[in-house]
Structure formats: C-alpha cells, structure tokens
Amino acid sequence: MTFAEEPLLELEHLKTQFFTEDGVVKAVDDVSFKLHRGEVLGLVGESGCGKTITSLSILKLVPTPPGKIVGGKVMFNGEDLLELSEERMRQIRGNEISMIFQDPMTSLNPVFTVKNQILENIKLHQDVSEDEALEKGIELMQMVGIPEARRRINDYPHLFSGGMRQRVMIAMALSCNPQMLIADEPTTALDVTIQAQVLDLIKDLQEDLNMAVLYITHNLGVIAEIADNVAVMYAGNIVEYTDVNTIYDKPDHPYTRALLSSIPRMDKKISRLGVIRGTVPNLITPPSGCRFHPRCPYATEKCSTQVPPYVEIEPSHFSFCHYAATL
Amino acid sequence: MSLRNYVIRRLLFSIPLFLGISIILFALMINAPADYVDVLRLTNPTMSPEEAANIRHNLGLDREPMEQYILWLLGRNSEVGDWGNFFEEFANFVIFIPFRFIQDTGVLDFGVPDSNFEPGFIFGNMGRSFTGSSINSIIGALAWETIKLQLASLLMSLMIGIPLGIFSARKPYSRLDNLGTTLALFGVSMPVFWTGIMFILLFSDYKIFFGIRFPALGSTSYTLTGNEGAIELLVDELAHMILPTIVLGLAGTALVLRLTRSSMLEVLRQDYILTARSKGLPERLVIYKHALRNALLPVVTVVGLSIGFLLAGAALTETVFSWPGLGREAVARINLRDYNFMMGVNMLIAIMVIVSNLVTDITYAFLDPRIRY
Ligand SMILES: Nc1ncnc2c1ncn2[C@@H]1O[C@H](COP(=O)(O)OP(=O)(O)OP(=O)(O)O)[C@@H](O)[C@H]1O
Ligand SMILES: [Mg+2]
Numbered sequence: 001m002t003f004a005e006e007p008l009l010e011l012e013h014l015k016t017q018f019f020t021e022d023g024v025v026k027a028v029d030d031v032s033f034k035l036h037r038g039e040v041l042g043l044v045g046e047s048g049c050g051k052t053i054t055s056l057s058i059l060k061l062v063p064t065p066p067g068k069i070v071g072g073k074v075m076f077n078g079e080d081l082l083e084l085s086e087e088r089m090r091q092i093r094g095n096e097i098s099m100i101f102q103d104p105m106t107s108l109n110p111v112f113t114v115k116n117q118i119l120e121n122i123k124l125h126q127d128v129s130e131d132e133a134l135e136k137g138i139e140l141m142q143m144v145g146i147p148e149a150r151r152r153i154n155d156y157p158h159l160f161s162g163g164m165r166q167r168v169m170i171a172m173a174l175s176c177n178p179q180m181l182i183a184d185e186p187t188t189a190l191d192v193t194i195q196a197q198v199l200d201l202i203k204d205l206q207e208d209l210n211m212a213v214l215y216i217t218h219n220l221g222v223i224a225e226i227a228d229n230v231a232v233m234y235a236g237n238i239v240e241y242t243d244v245n246t247i248y249d250k251p252d253h254p255y256t257r258a259l260l261s262s263i264p265r266m267d268k269k270i271s272r273l274g275v276i277r278g279t280v281p282n283l284i285t286p287p288s289g290c291r292f293h294p295r296c297p298y299a300t301e302k303c304s305t306q307v308p309p310y311v312e313i314e315p316s317h318f319s320f321c322h323y324a325a326t327l
Numbered sequence: 328m329s330l331r332n333y334v335i336r337r338l339l340f341s342i343p344l345f346l347g348i349s350i351i352l353f354a355l356m357i358n359a360p361a362d363y364v365d366v367l368r369l370t371n372p373t374m375s376p377e378e379a380a381n382i383r384h385n386l387g388l389d390r391e392p393m394e395q396y397i398l399w400l401l402g403r404n405s406e407v408g409d410w411g412n413f414f415e416e417f418a419n420f421v422i423f424i425p426f427r428f429i430q431d432t433g434v435l436d437f438g439v440p441d442s443n444f445e446p447g448f449i450f451g452n453m454g455r456s457f458t459g460s461s462i463n464s465i466i467g468a469l470a471w472e473t474i475k476l477q478l479a480s481l482l483m484s485l486m487i488g489i490p491l492g493i494f495s496a497r498k499p500y501s502r503l504d505n506l507g508t509t510l511a512l513f514g515v516s517m518p519v520f521w522t523g524i525m526f527i528l529l530f531s532d533y534k535i536f537f538g539i540r541f542p543a544l545g546s547t548s549y550t551l552t553g554n555e556g557a558i559e560l561l562v563d564e565l566a567h568m569i570l571p572t573i574v575l576g577l578a579g580t581a582l583v584l585r586l587t588r589s590s591m592l593e594v595l596r597q598d599y600i601l602t603a604r605s606k607g608l609p610e611r612l613v614i615y616k617h618a619l620r621n622a623l624l625p626v627v628t629v630v631g632l633s634i635g636f637l638l639a640g641a642a643l644t645e646t647v648f649s650w651p652g653l654g655r656e657a658v659a660r661i662n663l664r665d666y667n668f669m670m671g672v673n674m675l676i677a678i679m680v681i682v683s684n685l686v687t688d689i690t691y692a693f694l695d696p697r698i699r700y
Contacts (some may be wrong), residue, residue: 061604094606101598109599110697111620121606156696172606 007034007075008179008212014072016057019065023284027053031072032269037179040213041204042227042244044220045257046280048238051216052137055182059097060089077179095125098173104165108157114180115153118172125176140171146282159179163194167201170171174205180212187222199225203237220263224248229316232256235240235281235291242317252319254296254327292324330692339410341681348677349400349670357392363457363664364388386457399454402447419433422443431662453671457663466653472546472647473652477637484579485630491624492550493614494558496595496622507584514581523574523647529643530570542567544649557613571648573642575641579633581699589621624695631687635680638672 018025027050029168035041042050054061056128057069060081073220074081081089093099101107109117116137120138122128128136134153141149157165165216173181183202187195203226205211215226223230223244230247232255240248240253250258251257278295281287287294295302302322311324364382368374383389387398404416419442426437446452453462495504529535531543542548546567547560555563580607594600603617633640642654649655653672660668692698 059605063603090607092607093522093604094608099605101602105596106598107602109603109617109621111695113696114619120608124607158697169602172602 006078008039008077009035009214010035010073010075010302011054011058012073012075014054014074015027015070016020016053016062017070020284025283026236026286027067027177027283028057029283029286030235031236031238033231033238033241034181035212035214037212039229040203040215042223042230043214043233044099044218044223044230045217045233048280048283049233050283051218051233052184054233055099056217058182058261059093059099060086061093078169081237091125094121094173094178095176096178097180097182098178099182099184100166100169100173100186103189103305104162104169104186105189107124107169108165109110110157113154113156114160114168117157118153118168118175121172121175138174140167140175143174144168144170144203145172145197161194162190166190166198169324170198170201170205174209178207178211180214181206182214182216184216185218188219200209202226220247220259235286236283237291237320238318239292239320240318242314246314246317252313252317252327253292253321254298254326255292258295278326290320298323330689334689337685337688341685344681345677349674350396352670352673352677353396353399354392355393356669357395358665362388363662363666366662366664389453398447399667400447400449401456402445402450402452404444416442416444420446436569450673453674454667456660456668457665462668465668466671466675467654469651469653469656472650473641473654474545474640476568476571476575476641476644476650476652479568480576480579481630481634481637483572484583485575487576488580488583488588489626492584493619493622495584495588495589496591497593497614504588508588509583511584514577515585517575517577519578519643520647523571523644524575526570526574541570541571546651571644571650574647575644582629583626586626587622590625591618594618594622597621620694627694628687628692631683631690633679634686635683636676638679639676 010033013033016028018027030053031050031052033041033227043054045051046053046303053062058074058076058081060071069082072082076092081092084092108114115134115137118140119130119133122133122136123130126133138149138153141153145169146152146164152160154171157168161169172185180186181202184214187198187275190198197220199222202213202215206226213226215223217223227244229243231238231242232247232253234255240247240251240256242252247256248260251260256278262276276295277297279323281291281294288306289302289304289306290296290299290308293299296303300322306322308324310318310320312318320327352554355696362364362383362384364379367382368379385402390398401417402420404413423439423442426439427442429435431437445454447454451463453466456462456465472475491507495501498504530539534540542563546564548563548567550664551560551563598616600613601614606619638653639657641650641652642653642658645652645655646649646658648674657669657672660672
C-alpha cells in the first residue's frame with residue numbers, strides 16, 4: 001500500500017531512558033519510523049523491548065522521574081511534539097492522538113460512571129453542551145457495539161465485561177475523532193473470541209474514520225490481520241521495517257526470522273516451531289555492537305563490536321543488520 | 328438489597344452484639360480486684376467492717392453478679408429482693424411508658440401512678456454513679472467538652488494531613504516530602520503526655536510564640552466573672568482549645584498524612600491515571616478528580632472508625648490540660664472503681680463504635696460503586 005508523501009507522525013532518533021538506582025535503562029534507543037494518515041503500523045517485539053515506552057514518549061507521558069526523553073524528535077503534523085508546551089500537549093492528547101491500553105479491567109476509573117469518563121473527554125476538547133455531549137457519548141457507545149447504550153452509559157465500569165470495557169475505552173479514545181490512535185496490546189488481556197471481535201472493531205473503525213493507527217503487539221498473527229506496515233523492535237531498537245506482506249514472505253533480519261519461525265503458520269509446513277536461544281538482554285548494559293548478536297545464529301566478530309547500519313534493502317524495507325540482504 | 332434494609336439488618340444484628348459487649352464488660356468490672364468500698368477504705372482506714380458492709384448493701388454490691396447485671400440492664404426498684412415483685416414492677420413500668428409520657432407533657436391525665444421503679448440501661452438510663460449523681464447528667468455535662476476538642480483536632484488532621492499527603496505523594500522523596508514524613512513519624516511516635524507537656528512549656532510558660540501565653544489549663548478561664556459578653560466568652564473558649572487541639576491533632580494529622588501519601592502513591596501508579604492523562608486532562612483534574620477519590624477510601628475507613636473512639640480517645644490530653652471532659656472523668660472514675668459510671672461510658676463508646684462502623688460502611692459504599700451491601 002502506498003501513502004501520501006507527507007507522514008502524519010515521524011519519529012526521528014527517539015531516545016528515552018530511565019535513570020534508576022541500578023543504572024540508566026536505555027528503553028528506547030534511536031528509534032525512527034513514519035506513520036501516514038490512514039496507515040496502520042504494527043509495532044512488534046518481545047515483552048520489555050520498549051514498545052509501551054515508545055508510545056508513551058509520543059504522548060510525552062513517560063513517568064518522570066525516573067524516565068526522560070533524552071533525544072530525538074517526534075514530528076506530528078510538522079510540529080515537534082517534544083518542543084511543545086505541556087498545555088499544547090494536553091490539547092493534542094485525547095483529541096488528535098488517543099491511546100488505548102492493554103488491560104481494560106484497570107484502565108477505567110472504578111469510581112466514576114462510564115458516562116462521566118466518556119463525556120469528560122468530549123467536554124474537555126469540544127465546545128458542546130452537556131446534552132450534546134451525552135448524545136455524542138451514546139452514539140459512540142453504539143458505534144463500538146455496546147448494546148443498550150443509552151441505559152448502560154450510566155453504569156460503572158465494574159458492571160461491564162473485559163471486552164465491553166475495551167469497547168468503552170475505544171469509544172472514549174475516538175470521541176474527538178483523533179487523527180491517530182495508539183493501541184497498546186488492546187486485545188492481549190481478553191479471551192480469544194473477544195480478541196477477534198475487538199480487533200475487527202478497531203480495523204473497521206480505522207477504515208471508516210481513516211485514522212492512522214500505531215498498533216502495538218507481540219503477536220505477529222494479529223499484525224497480519226490489521227497492519228499495513230510493520231516495525232519489529234528488539235531491545236530498544238527497530239531492527240526491521242517493511243510492509244506486512246514482505247515481513248512474512250521475505251523477512252530479512254535474523255530476529256524477525258526467528259520470531260516468525262516461533263509461531264505456527266497455516267501456509268507453510270514446518271516440522272518444529274523455532275525457539276530463540278538466550279534471554280532478552282537487560283537494557284542497562286545492552287550487548288555491544290548489534291544488540292541481538294548474543295542470540296543470533298549468524299553473528300560474527302563484527303556484530304559484537306560495531307553497531308550495524310540501517311540498510312534499505314528495497315524501497316521502504318529497512319534492516320538493521322551488517323549482513324542485510326545477504327543472509 | 329436496598330440501603331434501608333441493609334441498615335435495618337445491621338442495626339438488628341447490633342442488638343445481640345450489644346448484649347454480648349455489656350455482659351463481658353460487666354463481668355470484667357465485677358471481677359476486678361478491689362471495689363468502690365475498698366477504695367473508700369484506703370482513704371478512710373477507720374471505717375468499720377459493718378459500715379463497709381452497709382455501703383456495699385446500699386449500692387447493691389453484695390448481690391449475685393447475675394442479679395446486679397439484670398438490675399443494671401432492666402432497672403431497679405428501691406426494694407428488690409423478691410424477683411416476682413421486680414418483674415411485676417418492671418412490667419408495670421414498661422406498659423405505662425407511653426401513658427406516663429403523654430401525662431408528663433400535660434396534655435392528658437391518665438391517672439398513671441408515680442412509679443419508684445428506676446429504669447435501667449435499656450431505657451437509656453445509665454443509672455447512678457456510686458457517688459450518688461445521675462450518670463446521664465454527668466456525661467451530658469462533660470461530653471460536649473470532649474466532642475468539641477475531638478472534632479477540632481479531627482478537622483485539623485484532615486485539613487493538614489490530606490493536602491500534605493497529596494503533595495508528598497506527587498513529589499516523593501522531595502525535601503518537603505522528607506520533612507513531612509519525618510514529622511509524621513514524630514507525630515505518631517511521641518506520646519501525647521510528652522508533647523502535651525512540651526507544648527505547655529514552650530507556648531504557655533516560655534511564651535516562645537511572639538510572647539503570647541496560650542491558655543493551657545481547663546476549657547475556660549477560672550477568672551471569668553460572669554459579666555463577659557458572648558464574643559469575649561467565645562474568644563476565651565477558642566483560646567483554651569488551641570493547645571489541646573494541636574496536641575491531640577498531631578497524631579491524627581500524622582496518621583492521615585501517611586495514609587494519604589501511601590494510598591495516593593499506590594493510586595498514581597494505576598492504569599486509569601495514565602488513561603486520564605492520555606485524555607489530555609490537566610494535572611489538577613488527574614489528581615483531584617481521578618486519583619483523590621480512590622486514594623481517600625482508606626482514609627475514610629480509618630477516620631470513620633476512629634470517630635467511634637472519639638469519646639474515649641482524649642483521656643491523656645484531657646488530663647495533661649486539665650480539660651473538663653469525659654476522658655479525664657473516666658480515668659478518675661476508674662481509680663474510684665465506680666463501676667456504674669464505667670459501664671455507662673464503656674457502653675456509650677460501644678454504641679459509638681457500632682454506629683460509626685455502620686456509617687463508615689455506608690459512606691464507603693457511596694464512594695466506591697464496586698461495594699455491594
Ligand atoms: N518506570 C520504569 N523504571 C525503570 N525502567 C522502566 C520503567 N518503565 C519501563 N522500564 C523499562 O523499559 C523497558 C521497556 O519497557 P516497555 O514497557 O516499553 O516494554 P514493552 O515492550 O511495552 O513490554 P510489554 O510487552 O511487556 O508491554 C523495559 O526494559 C522496562 O524494564
Ligand atoms: Mg507494554
């Protein structure tokens with residue numbers, strides 16, 4: 001899929017670190033990617049590789065202290081968000097960029113009604129009366145498929161199931177027609193059948209509203225369903241970036257390949273699922289050179305001493321490897 | 328279940344609870360070594376054994392414990408001894424209550440005879456203290472002084488403890504947080520009699536606060552002539568409250584501060600706070616709307632339950648400041664082994680605890696929609 005030239009969001013060499021007693025955690029290290037209007041970018045990677053911190057950095061919601069964005073740019077609509085005042089940032093959050101989270105059981109405030117929490121967002125960013133906001137809220141609840149929305153909007157979150165709560169979160173996130181939605185593992189905490197429903201809902205709404213979506217997951221299967229492009233993240237770095245078809249057919253980076261061989265597939269016969277040797281590196285003292293080298297089957301001397309370049313193997317297919325396109 | 332049914336059920340359940348408490352308390356009192364008369368004999372060593380026996384008999388202390396308890400609970404007649412007679416009088420008294428009540432208001436005269444039956448605790452009459460006065464009227468006169476002091480210090484602990492707790496949680500390990508938590512630790516660790524005496528020394532004797540001598544004795548000046556105006560009396564009363572309120576409120580403030588801080592820290596880590604921030608809410612709303620309501624739940628519980636002990640809680644402070652309150656009186660009465668008085672005060676505390684528990688639960692249910700009755 002091709003998109004208009006000018007990206008909606010462009011991360012340039014973003015660096016976010018946590019200054020803890022044990023040392024500096026380099027959670028996001030030199031991350032760059034682009035996201036266009038109407039595009040869904042999947043951000044995949046193992047637990048702890050920095051996906052959430054990347055998305056929180058975009059909204060400037062990294063818990064500070066100990067966290068701090070130490071470098072780079074977050075260009076959104078041509079503005080560097082990192083330069084903006086907190087006040088201007090607040091106008092962007094929930095209005096131009098919204099976010100939904102992994103665990104719908106804990107991401108709604110238990111002591112306020114759903115109505116209170118949805119309308120709060122609408123009234124914060126739009127100049128509407130209480131009644132208009134309520135109608136809009138009910139409309140949103142209907143849009144995300146909550147039955148009896150008019151009655152249920154008065155309920156407290158604990159009266160909704162996990163899947164319904166995630167729908168409420170989505171309704172809330174979409175209440176101001178944002179240009180971009182960050183979905184941080186929005187289906188991970190749900191039952192499998194409910195996962196599929198919520199995923200379909202996000203996909204449908206994304207198409208209807210022509211939103212850009214940064215879809216975070218550690219599940220490559222989900223990526224196939226929803227994403228246009230994929231960024232694979234490993235230990236704070238983006239190691240491969242390409243479109244969704246290439247990632248399955250011609251993955252380049254050894255980590256991406258290892259990830260793919262570790263999930264079952266319908267279209268290829270594999271006798272055994274692959275396992276990635278070794279453990280996720282700690283981000284206080286990450287491995288030198290290429291961070292993946294201790295676990296990489298192809299690693300050479302060079303990999304442990306020199307940081308690899310971003311190689312554009314084909315147009316819009318980047319691999320962060322010394323041996324890109326040669327393995 | 329509706330709220331009303333819940334309250335009714337809880338109140339019904341508290342009746343057996345109540346009887347249980349009263350039986351245990353009564354048993355403790357009766358079995359305590361040395362009674363009122365033994366204490367009297369300490370101050371009056373020449374009292375003859377006959378005299379002592381006589382006083383015991385008049386106070387009813389020579390009766391069987393069970394008999395004493397029933398008389399305390401239901402009521403007593405000047406001439407008891409025959410149980411048949413007692414229950415007859417008791418029944419008469421109970422049956423005529425409404426008529427006597429109407430007759431006393433002077434609207435109608437039913438010709439109900441005067442009864443020399445003195446109603447017991449279940450009629451709200453705590454009886455007579457061993458020194459002869461009505462316990463209801465002693466407590467009535469002293470309770471307000473105690474409540475006044477307690478409410479003022481409660482107000483102080485909430486008004487200082489909550490904002491400081493919030494601030495500490497927002498800037499943990501900052502200078503103000505460290506100062507606050509150190510002072511809080513000090514506040515909860517220092518015994519009231521020590522802080523009380525220090526305050527009296529510093530603010531009353533040494534006048535370190537701009538040379539002002541804060542009153543530190545009693546709840547009003549003993550030099551009052553009776554010709555003062557209302558404003559003057561009020562100022563005098565308030566001035567006397569300052570030191571005891573602060574001393575009593577210190578521990579409470581420290582407790583509320585620590586509770587608010589830890590619970591706020593906990594809440595600020597929750598996902599829904601991140602949700603609130605990701606909506607673009609100003610920090611003020613994130614803290615005071617989304618976080619505070621959740622963070623205050625444990626504070627409500629602790630403060631609510633401590634209100635139950637309001638009448639008893641100030642005994643030390645009252646003693647240090649010679650405050651004419653219930654706590655100080657209770658301590659004096661314990662020394663006298665005035666069991667009737669102690670039963671009255673203890674039962675009153677039990678009632679307050681039961682009621683404040685109920686009120687706390689109801690408030691909690693209002694604040695936290697997840698709680699069902
Ligand atoms: N408050 C914090 N203090 C210190 N380190 C942190 C903090 N928050 C995150 N990190 C570190 O940052 C790194 C990236 O964390 P992040 O939450 O972005 O991972 P993730 O990719 O979202 O993982 P998951 O799939 O488990 O959600 C982790 O190594 C984590 O230990
Ligand atoms: Mg995460």
